[in-house]
Amino acid sequence: MAKQVTEMLKGVLEGIVLAILSGRPAHGYEITAWLREQGFSDIAEGTIYALLVRVERRGLVDVEKVPSEKGPPRKVYSLNAHGREYLEEFWRTWSFLTERLQQLHQGGKQT
Template sequence: MGKQDSEMLKGVLEGVVLAALARRPAYGYEITADLRERGFADLAEGTIYAILVRIEQRALVDVEKVASEKGPPRKVFTLNDDGRAQLAEFWTTWGTLADRLEALREKGQ
């Protein structure tokens, strides 16, 4: 992924994580692995964990500590109603922005 790709992704990564959690509850590494499988190959785990801390502080997820066979308990994140509302707003904003960008591209050709 190039520098421009990385910079663009930073602006939407919270929405991407919320979208991943809309599919099912998960812990940080599961989210990272899922997103990597979906084409976000250059994502660093630390980036995802920072976003999870932020969305937890904003009360967009519910968190449950689940025992792990390896090491300390894992924090499993579940999208709550506020998180679903935030995700819906993200998709609305994304759609509007995508439409505007497409219009710019079409006018430039």
């Protein structure tokens, strides 16, 4: 089952990270730690950092460099207006998919 969870997670991880950032700004390590606390123990920091670079390039987040006690400044990501619109679309798509999957799970019956 772990492989299946990993594969499914790849498809929704961007939405999950944006949802986290909709609550508060965070840096990559904080996001990774939170995901691990929620049971996503196989998430690699590198995966999250690569995803953050992609959403930054697409203009979905704003980035602020803040001083760090341990080394160079950290990039703190926050969801901007474009990112909020994208996240709203993600949730609409998620709802559509989960409704259809639930129908399939119930033998194709309409709910």
